[in-house]
Amino acid sequence: MKKNKKIALVQLVSLFILLVALSGCGVRSISDSGYRAEHGGNARASNPFYNGELSELAVLGIDPGVAASQEEINRSLAGRQKLVLPKGASLMLVQSGALMPDEEMLRDLEQYYAVAAFSGVPTGREGGNYATALRLAAAKGGCDTIMVYWGALETAQKSKGTKALSWLPLVGGMIPDEAQEMRIRLKVAFIDVKTGQWEAFSPRPFQGTAVSARYSREVADQGQVAGLKASAYADAVDTMVKKYAK
Template identity: 40%
Template structure:
């Protein structure tokens, strides 16, 4: 007797994918409050093109690409140099990031809230930095990815009052960061991508929100320190 294998329907595949993704949450470091309590000042992220410049219009030749590559240099920050810092999506960079960089560089900050999109946005950022006397511009992006696992004590949480105090859920979270350093005069740039950092925390129903925000704060501290370390290590 031949066994017949049924091909899953498109709806079935989507249902399976939804189950796999259930409980997974991704949020920006600029909108990192407890899920469901969004930051009213958050209006999305800057795109790479907002910071690095829009793609060139018109024909691009292999010769042009080769000449650009030949003239490119490995951009590096200089200790005590003035750097204008932008956190994508935030009115101001997080203080922990500024503290992590502040010992080695003279810092200014600029809003990373997206404005009206246009082709010269990146050049405008460079002009603003130049007007303030900043030789380099640093923009960074970050996400917090989390998933939750119910523990065997979850059933106790159904018990009124007492169950709220029993730790019954583990949240795994990681922070993923990247940054771009831009030379204000030339537009040349360099990217930094520290390794993601993971954290795990057990919480009870009554303290879920504060537990989540403690975890966010720990990961930001660790992530910003790692990113700052990479930037400082590349300094001349």
């Protein structure tokens, strides 16, 4: 009996440690990247237009409910062509979850391509026809390729030694007492408007640390978000041009 109680106690302590570790972590979309006052990302969406993310399956025209034959797979492999995005080409840009793509991504892409921005806000009605509807919209806009990208910001907070001083109502609120680790990860998909053929890649993640006091949390957080987005977008475009531009 004592042994069972000891095991149960160890399990309970382990669970408590896990919950404490997770309480300082959070994940938010790059399309809803405003400050979260609550650790763990449980605060309400900071972007009033944010309504979730676009489904990769819908964007790429994949219907998991439809069986594919081996012949279809073979034909797709045999007819596959290398994706090329020559400089100056017309590109329809979609940021999943956002009414408009972030300005930094637009600015970086416009150095090499003619970019048309398109909404990435899901309506809840995306289905098997969404991919072809997206391609039709791009075709009517004179775009040869669609670029859709998703992104996540992952954060974790660590208390500093000065946290004990934060009981001071004024001074404590101005003493840096928390370090926030943040990482941004992107995923990019290109869709050929004419054929529907697609290709995807994941740029390298970027990470940074920001130290803040109680009254400077939001400023530090948003500065961190802006800096990581700028670095990740610039690197994604640079990688894209080196890989696909001719």
